[in-house]
Amino acid sequence: PIFEEVVNKDKFTVKSSQRLPMDLPIEPIDMRYSYHPIGNQGYTGSCIGWGVSNGALQIEAWKSKVLPFTSFFSPKATWLASRATDSFTRNNFAFLALEGTTVEAALKFAKNYGQCLDEWMPNWGDLPMGFDDFKSIAGKYKIKSYNYIGNSFDDVKRYLSTGKPVINVLKTDAKFMRLYGESKLNTFEIPSSGLHGLHCTCFVGITKEDELIV
Numbered sequence: 001p002i003f004e005e006v007v008n009k010d011k012f013t014v015k016s017s018q019r020l021p022m023d024l025p026i027e028p029i030d031m032r033y034s035y036h037p038i039g040n041q042g043y044t045g046s047c048i049g050w051g052v053s054n055g056a057l058q059i060e061a062w063k064s065k066v067l068p069f070t071s072f073f074s075p076k077a078t079w080l081a082s083r084a085t086d087s088f089t090r091n092n093f094a095f096l097a098l099e100g101t102t103v104e105a106a107l108k109f110a111k112n113y114g115q116c117l118d119e120w121m122p123n124w125g126d127l128p129m130g131f132d133d134f135k136s137i138a139g140k141y142k143i144k145s146y147n148y149i150g151n152s153f154d155d156v157k158r159y160l161s162t163g164k165p166v167i168n169v170l171k172t173d174a175k176f177m178r179l180y181g182e183s184k185l186n187t188f189e190i191p192s193s194g195l196h197g198l199h200c201t202c203f204v205g206i207t208k209e210d211e212l213i214v
Helices: 047-063 075-085 103-112 131-141 153-160
Strands: 166-171 198-203
Touching: 047 075, 047 103, 047 166, 047 198, 075 103, 153 166
Parallel strands: none
Antiparallel strands: 166 198
16 A cells, blocks of 8 residues: 655755645644654664654554554664665765765655565664565555645644644754753754754644644
């Protein structure tokens, strides 16, 4: 089966065909599942795999009943496949665990090839199969298409109101690096040494206090 596509934000541009609801959501939105644990990417640059596969696509696959609630997509497979096909020449060195990739490369992988299940390729394992077998089984989980939405907070809220998650890439600040168990980031602190880089996240709702659920 090919499940419904999620709308994602990476380049912060809007296609002319993209239509968002006119009204902002009034009620809180929460697409989280109680049996969806928060994963740990460890000391790697695999956040794209977690935000795309374990985040947005996971929620869409459960919602459209493509996957049972006991099955998960593999963040590692998406991360490594995206690194192998993105525009960063440094990612030709697949053994560099700290290197990241792009949301667009991850979505192209999902559209062209599909998704790997975590049971085939866990975060700390390898995929024991050849390319033809991979294409055959991963192709069951292809997405149809993907779109970009605007980078305004209101646009994000409008799209969340359609019942679909939004993938985003955040700039990380000093407070983000000190999070360690806290549940909220209310301020943005630019460190004296500059930003700490980027981090892929998945917005899955908004609270009654107008705060994004990540």
